[in-house]
Amino acid sequence: MVGAGLTPGPAPAPGTGSAPGTGLAPGLADTTGPTLSSITLANTSLTLDEATIVTFTFSEAVDDFDARDIDLSDANGTLGQLSSTDGGITWTAVFTPTANVNAASNVIRMEMTGVSDAAGNAGVGQASSDNYTIDTRSAHPLGGLDKSKDTDRDNIVDVVEDDAPGIAGSLNAVGDGNGDGIADSTQSAVTSTRFILSPTAESNPGNAPYTPVTLVACSKGGKIDPDSSVRITSLVQKDSPLNLSQEMQMPIGLTSFRVLLARGHSETFSLYVDPTLGINGYWRKDGHGVWVNLASDPYGGKMELEGDRLRLDFSIADGGEYDADGKADGVITAPGGVAKMPLSIVGQGSDVGQFESWF
Template sequence: GGSPAPAPTPHKEPDTDSDGVPDAQENLAIGPAGAAVGDGNGDNVQDRTQAAVASYSATTSSSSSTSVTLVVDSQDGKVTASSTARITSLVQKATPTQMPRALETPIALTSFKATLDAAGSSETFSLYVDPKIGANGYWVQDGTTGTWVNLASSPYGGKMVNEGGRLRLDFQIKDGGPFDADSTADGAVTASGAAAKMPLSVTGQASVVHDGFWF
């Protein structure tokens, strides 16, 4: 018989800043006009060396690749100097089946985990995407009510900005609040949201959607 060959050790790609995204992917980041490749938030620091900034290549619904950058402890897309907050994971996830039909999700869900400066605090994030995907909000499910809410809208303290040809979605999530998927004020925020397109309602202001109806 002979013993079975040992299982090969999985090849781990270098991830300099331990944000869960390999350097090779972060090096492809597309930032605002004038930013070097690999600098998705245009702060003149390569994303692969910044734990508070993570960039990955998302696959669009038409199977092309598009650059997405997340910033934690963000002030207008830049990292607060004194911040110790860091991203520990950033991946693309499939859209859940119970997603409201009205939401068009060109890059499915952007799922991330971040550790914060203080437990129970409210954290500001910025997500940079290509405006060509047509997103008009960053939609996250309220864990309490099941409603999908556009956190990048003024009722929720968020906003959308065109920065040098990139769309920046600013939003806030409170550690342990309804949009923190781990529901615990434990110094970490876990969330899966969709940079998505919601056809606007008659009033033109869609910030909440429930089973395909606006409120």
């Protein structure tokens, strides 16, 4: 027993339990890349120019996260500066809706390959926000919008023109209501706006929905002559006339526009409307008080379905019968009715045969 109990040190080898894998002991190397847990918007029912906060939440803290990692191609808005207050797990930025506000889907996407964690592992996978809505209604008509942003000075602000639906089957680009591949907000001879679906939009719009309308001046089948200097300065709705025959349906009232052109010239126009309005012409009263369809062959016009839009082509001469100011003064003012006139009452006192060739 002598020495036995006196060998305090060496006997119970301290490392007895240290056998397996101790070489790499304290921290296992991180080989797992970060993932994105969610993209959430604080408010998912937005109106135009109403900002909200977007939050990106990762599985662990990330570096290198910036705007280049985010796909806004279907977001219809812009993102401000990203910042994190918890060391890189949760990031936020201000999101402001801008154009294309009535797109079918609004979504913010992110690819993880551009970010990495503290150990240098690249991110893995991708994620999307839920679809959110952006509504222009509360901003119409032009209330609350920045009227100064009217690039082409046709008195329709950019944000409204940039929202025009494209033409299905052609380029179908939002903001290009006449399908020529050029943003209407930059074309002073192309004006896109929203009309209220009511014959009394001017006096009593109620809460009727909107219908898009595009007017093209100096038009050749809806496309503008590039050499044209014609300029649209107004495109607005007026109430349908009070003394209208009950059989004549004017679902959006009178379409009133004003165009600047060379004095005394005749001009060709195209008006794009929704074919489901069920209208059959661009109607004006002639000098005898008879409604005539200027978008018909006898008047040098026509109606044509172009994709999912109905195009009404017609001509009006400055100072002519259908120029409301009656003067060859370089301005055409034209309030016409995009309307459905029953065949039974058209052409009374005039040539009925002229209405056979509408389409």
